Amino acid sequence: MFLCLTEFDVDFFVQMNAPGTELDVWAVRGVTAADLVDNGHGFYYLPARIPPDRITRLDPPEPAHPTTYHHGPSTAYQSSITVEFDDGTVLRGDQVHEFIRDIETRDRQ
Numbered sequence: 001m002f003l004c005l006t007e008f009d010v011d012f013f014v015q016m017n018a019p020g021t022e023l024d025v026w027a028v029r030g031v032t033a034a035d036l037v038d039n040g041h042g043f044y045y046l047p048a049r050i051p052p053d054r055i056t057r058l059d060p061p062e063p064a065h066p067t068t069y070h071h072g073p074s075t076a077y078q079s080s081i082t083v084e085f086d087d088g089t090v091l092r093g094d095q096v097h098e099f100i101r102d103i104e105t106r107d108r109q
Contacts (some may be wrong), residue, residue: 002043005033022097027056057100
């Protein structure tokens with residue numbers, strides 16, 4: 001998970017996302033720019049676990065400049081997500097998105 005310092009950076013990642021795939025944008029509280037580590041390519045990450053009570057899911061912004069994408073199989077950039085809970089449970093990819101949707105559905109009830 002990369003952390004963005006500016007809305008411009010968020011827009012960059014939103015535009016990079018392939019159409020039809022899910023994208024989650026989260027706000028993280030309690031992190032300063034000094035806490036972040038540059039991965040050597042201008043992207044930042046936090047070398048620590050982020051407690052769930054410090055994150056809030058946001059609606060991703062619409063890309064400022066929509067990009068035309070190739071539709072179909074690609075060997076281009078692909079990403080994945082893995083979440084490990086304190087009890088050792090590990091969720092990957094679509095399992096994470098399903099878990100989040102379940103929480104959001106439960107919270108609306």
